[in-house]
Amino acid sequence: MPDIYFRIAAMFLAIGMFINSLEILAYKELYVSTGLMNWETTRMRSLTLFKSKFLARIMGERNIRHLAYFRFLCAVALTACILLNIESLVLPTIFLAFLSYLIYSVRTPYGLDGSDQASFLVATVFTIYALTNSEIVRSSVHWFLGAQLTLVYFTSGWNKLRARDWRNGKYLWQLFSTGFYGMEKLGDFLNKHRWFATFSSMCLLLFETFFFIYWFVPLPYSWMILSCLGIFHLVTAITMGLNTFFWAFLSMYPSAIYCRLLLG
Amino acid sequence: MALIAVLIVLFMFTIISQFQNKLVDNIRKRDILNFLPAWYFFAPRPVTYNLYLLYRDEYSNNELSAWKQVEFSTIRKWWHFAWNPKKRLNKSFFDIFKDLMDHIKINSKEEFIVTSLPYLVLLNFITNKEHASFAQRTQFAVIRKEAGMEEHEMLFVSFFHEIYESNLNPVILNA
Numbered sequence: 052m053p054d055i056y057f058r059i060a061a062m063f064l065a066i067g068m069f070i071n072s073l074e075i076l077a078y079k080e081l082y083v084s085t086g087l088m089n090w091e092t093t094r095m096r097s098l099t100l101f102k103s104k105f106l107a108r109i110m111g112e113r114n115i116r117h118l119a120y121f122r123f124l125c126a127v128a129l130t131a132c133i134l135l136n137i138e139s140l141v142l143p144t145i146f147l148a149f150l151s152y153l154i155y156s157v158r159t160p161y162g163l164d165g166s167d168q169a170s171f172l173v174a175t176v177f178t179i180y181a182l183t184n185s186e187i188v189r190s191s192v193h194w195f196l197g198a199q200l201t202l203v204y205f206t207s208g209w210n211k212l213r214a215r216d217w218r219n220g221k222y223l224w225q226l227f228s229t230g231f232y233g234m235e236k237l238g239d240f241l242n243k244h245r246w247f248a249t250f251s252s253m254c255l256l257l258f259e260t261f262f263f264i265y266w267f268v269p270l271p272y273s274w275m276i277l278s279c280l281g282i283f284h285l286v287t288a289i290t291m292g293l294n295t296f297f298w299a300f301l302s303m304y305p306s307a308i309y310c311r312l313l314l315g
Numbered sequence: 316m317a318l319i320a321v322l323i324v325l326f327m328f329t330i331i332s333q334f335q336n337k338l339v340d341n342i343r344k345r346d347i348l349n350f351l352p353a354w355y356f357f358a359p360r361p362v363t364y365n366l367y368l369l370y371r372d373e374y375s376n377n378e379l380s381a382w383k384q385v386e387f388s389t390i391r392k393w394w395h396f397a398w399n400p401k402k403r404l405n406k407s408f409f410d411i412f413k414d415l416m417d418h419i420k421i422n423s424k425e426e427f428i429v430t431s432l433p434y435l436v437l438l439n440f441i442t443n444k445e446h447a448s449f450a451q452r453t454q455f456a457v458i459r460k461e462a463g464m465e466e467h468e469m470l471f472v473s474f475f476h477e478i479y480e481s482n483l484n485p486v487i488l489n490a
Contacts, residue, residue: 074400085443087407092439096432097347156349161414161436162407168352175350176325179318188318195322199329203354206333210358217358225363228462230389231405232362242463285396292395292402 056305058133065129067170067298072123082115088162110158122151142181149174166299173302196306201263208259220248234290273311364461370441372450411436446478453478
């Protein structure tokens with residue numbers, strides 16, 4: 052039976068998939084042949100994609116709803132497997148979840164974000180997890196995700212830390228002043244209180260860049276660091292509307308906890 | 316052991332894909348599965364401006380219509396923390412525009428730009444918008460307004476392109 056860390060992570064993944072599938076159904080116009088995330092035009096990026104009749108049948112406009120239903124059913128099946136302890140169905144359902152992310156990733160190179168990439172990666176390595184009962188492989192999957200989480204925060208933090216306008220908070224208030232990712236009132240507030248923008252920005256940069264100390268500090272501090280970053284994802288969901296990021300990155304946390312406990 | 320080897324190789328690839336250089340760019344171009352993650356998240360430079368997509372038509376009498384703005388979701392609602400289906404419209408527009416600018420940096424010749432994927436996606440999107448029935452050709456433009464600035468900056472203006480009859484809207488003609 053998969054361990055508790057896998058089960059909790061799979062639940063987070065399933066919640067993300069559930070929201071995602073409903074969002075696709077609620078805004079299908081984006082995915083049809085006249086939308087920005089269509090298959091009919093974007094398949095021209097590769098001759099293989101362009102020529103494939105099989106892919107055209109799967110990805111085409113007629114199947115948008117079916118692909119969303121497919122992801123929805125994957126989320127429901129995965130949740131049922133985990134909650135009802137149906138071990139025999141874990142592999143098929145997690146593989147179908149992987150397939151669902153693969154289809155959308157191939158469908159268009161535009162409009163996908165970090166949450167899609169994180170969920171795709173989690174579904175991929177969880178398929179490897181479910182393929183075997185080997186403790187070593189399963190543990191390796193957790194280590195992979197723990198290391199990946201460190202890579203995520205370090206890459207993001209280090210690349211920001213090198214930019215002066217991230218360090219002085221200018222980019223933070225400018226980001227929150229945009230219509231696409233921002234929040235008008237918060238953007239205005241940060242603009243008026245630049246010291247707070249600098250402080251918030253530096254907190255974010257330091258937490259992200261130095262997340263790796265999570266692996267070395269005493270356990271209570273490790274939980275504090277992880278909680279702070281969990282809250283950070285919640286805040287970005289509220290202020291920037293990045294709702295699926297929260298579930299996608301949270302699905303890596305149980306593995307990070309598993310590995311940290313092993314280190315003692 | 317084979318599965319562990321797969322995980323190690325996968326992890327190495329995810330590390331390599333975090334670098335920003337020509338080699339990684341070339342690997343990404345071949346990654347049609349979009350599998351290799353980029354964990355930059357608004358780094359080193361985030362989106363600090365609003366982008367606007369506009370289009371206008373050329374009528375049969377050679378007159379030009381006024382620019383019309385394509386509506387994007389730009390007002391944050393309280394429920395977006397849980398439910399935000401339109402975020403992908405914004406993201407896809409940003410991605411497409413960034414890709415278009417990258418193409419122009421490589422080669423700014425007309426035949427190269429008009430046959431590039433981002434140009435074709437935007438053109439397809441715009442030609443399928445509502446147009447007056449006497450419109451013959453259409454053109455789109457992207458403008459930018461930097462946060463905290465008053466001025467708008469025109470970043471890109473497309474060529475004019477024929478509109479198919481099926482996309483013409485008789486309701487606009489009567490309006």
